[in-house]
Amino acid sequence: MSINVNGNPVELPGDPRVSLLDLLRERLLLTGTKKGCNQGACGACSVLVDGERIISCLALAVQYEGRSVTTVEGLAEDGALHPLQAAFIAHDGFQCGYCTPGQLCSALGMAAEARRGLPSAVTADLEADSMPLTRDEIRERMSGNLCRCGAHNGIVDAILDACAGGGR
Ligand code: FES
Ligand code: FES
Known part of the structure; x- marks a missing residue:
């Protein structure tokens, strides 16, 4: 196995x-x-x-x-950070970094869910083929990933930057 x-x-x-x-x-x-x-x-x-x-x-x-x-x-490829990793650095998406690996993996899975049209609790149009990643959508969809340092604003900014346009 x-x-x-x-x-x-x-x-x-x-x-x-x-x-x-x-x-x-x-x-x-x-x-x-x-x-x-x-x-x-x-x-x-x-x-x-x-x-x-x-x-x-x-x-x-x-x-x-x-x-x-x-x-x-x-997540990194050929020694280059994944764009979402780079965005976390650019937007101060962490302090101690303990939650960061989980935030990164969760955000990538979350963005793929939105691209597939899976709605969240705050999605208005349940019939859309894909769900735009607004700030509210990201907050709701990432609510299972806690950050004790309170870096959530930077985390949302980083995800908006790297994922809202449909990046990988
Ligand atoms: S360690 Fe798995 S959800 Fe907290
Ligand atoms: S950066 Fe410290 S718990 Fe999130």
Whole structure:
């Protein structure tokens, strides 16, 4: 049984109780993905699975056999930051940085959801083919990713800058 992490095949643990978060952090030493609450409440452990955002603390690693996981370590390409990473720097989208890997992965998954036309609780036109990422939409759709430093205004600005135009 294997899983793909940031483009690399990885053997899944024999113990089916290992969470995806613990596989990433403790076995693969990909410590970019953070453990905040370990109970699905903070979003710090958000990663992408086949492009969709999940919270990895509530996921068992074996559930994702054959799937492709992207963590914050997999966002940069050829040594260049992902445009969203660069936007977080440009807009002061963090202070301590603990929530940032989860914010980045969640935002990318969130933007893809909006492009696919998945509505949020504040979407006015439920029939639209894709949902424009307004400030209110971003705030609502990112409400599962908490920032104890209170960098939310910069986070929203960064996402608006990098994702609202339909970027990757
Ligand atoms: S560590 Fe997973 S949601 Fe908080
Ligand atoms: S930057 Fe510190 S928790 Fe968000």
